Amino acid sequence: MRLKDKVSIITGAAQGIGLATARKFAREGAIVVICDMQPSGVQAAVAACEAEGARAVGYVLNVARRAEVDDMVAAVLAQFGRIDVLVNNAGITRDARLQSMTVEQFDAVIDVNLRGVFHCAQAVAGAMVAAGSGVILNASSVVGIYGNFGQTNYAAAKFGVIGFTKTWARELGPKGVRVNAVAPGFIETPIIASVPEKVIDQLKTQVPLRRLGQADEIANVYAFLASDEASYVNGAVLEVSGGMTV
Ligand SMILES: NC(=O)c1ccc[n+]([C@@H]2O[C@H](COP(=O)([O-])OP(=O)(O)OC[C@H]3O[C@@H](n4cnc5c(N)ncnc54)[C@H](O)[C@@H]3O)[C@@H](O)[C@H]2O)c1
Numbered sequence: 001m002r003l004k005d006k007v008s009i010i011t012g013a014a015q016g017i018g019l020a021t022a023r024k025f026a027r028e029g030a031i032v033v034i035c036d037m038q039p040s041g042v043q044a045a046v047a048a049c050e051a052e053g054a055r056a057v058g059y060v061l062n063v064a065r066r067a068e069v070d071d072m073v074a075a076v077l078a079q080f081g082r083i084d085v086l087v088n089n090a091g092i093t094r095d096a097r098l099q100s101m102t103v104e105q106f107d108a109v110i111d112v113n114l115r116g117v118f119h120c121a122q123a124v125a126g127a128m129v130a131a132g133s134g135v136i137l138n139a140s141s142v143v144g145i146y147g148n149f150g151q152t153n154y155a156a157a158k159f160g161v162i163g164f165t166k167t168w169a170r171e172l173g174p175k176g177v178r179v180n181a182v183a184p185g186f187i188e189t190p191i192i193a194s195v196p197e198k199v200i201d202q203l204k205t206q207v208p209l210r211r212l213g214q215a216d217e218i219a220n221v222y223a224f225l226a227s228d229e230a231s232y233v234n235g236a237v238l239e240v241s242g243g244m245t246v
Helices: 016-027 039-051 066-080 101-131 152-175 197-206 213-225
Strands: 007-011 032-037 055-062 083-089 134-141 177-184 237-240
Touching: 007 066, 007 101, 016 032, 016 039, 016 083, 016 101, 016 213, 032 039, 032 066, 039 055, 055 066, 066 101, 083 101, 083 213, 101 134, 101 152, 101 177, 134 152, 134 213, 152 177, 177 213, 213 237
Parallel strands: 007 032, 007 083, 032 055, 083 134, 134 177, 177 237
Antiparallel strands: none
């Protein structure tokens, strides 16, 4: 078990990559803290982790609301006494081309995908630095490296997350805290359910592996980066895209 007793907060863990990551962490022995906006999804994810034999607790919260994040972190510290891992996975899309994107669409994505990552990292950093150890993992995207049609807001946020990652790796590395980002390609989860089948087929042809990724294939990378096996990986942006950008 590579994450035995590591207290691991995973945001956006009610479905998709976050849920797969929570279950993987549970199988690796972690104490899993499920955070999401969907109350029934939080409950189900906690039950799924417990079914894997892990201790798990759930918090219904919006990462864009700082007070809710602070309350969760305080409660986790009160219950477990430390935080070993934060996976900043919660994310949304509100796609539109530059000329038709509304300010509301722009703000919604920046609030969750960028500001939410800042809130969670800042909330746990003190405890990690005090402990002299910890791991922060941020969800970027290939869109944050290369851009994407119709995703001005999302590309900006995911590019910003890479900036966070490199900055925090420099700031927190000397204190024993590693910070890395994962940049998935196109992964089969509810977030891409609205993408037309024709577009999905087209995307597959761009991937040398000729298929979309599965949530478990990202969860496995988070588990590696969270584990001591990645002890010299810091400030990295690990692309997990089946090679779609080579
Ligand atoms: N699926 C992909 O192809 C893909 C590719 C690259 C990056 N990503 C990134 O990976 C992460 C997970 O993606 P996914 O495909 O599993 O998405 P998803 O939509 O399936 O799941 C996202 C989860 O985040 C939760 N969430 C949304 N806003 C929240 C908020 N404000 N506070 C708390 N929870 C919130 C949702 O309720 C949901 O459970 C996202 O950051 C996404 O941008 C996904």
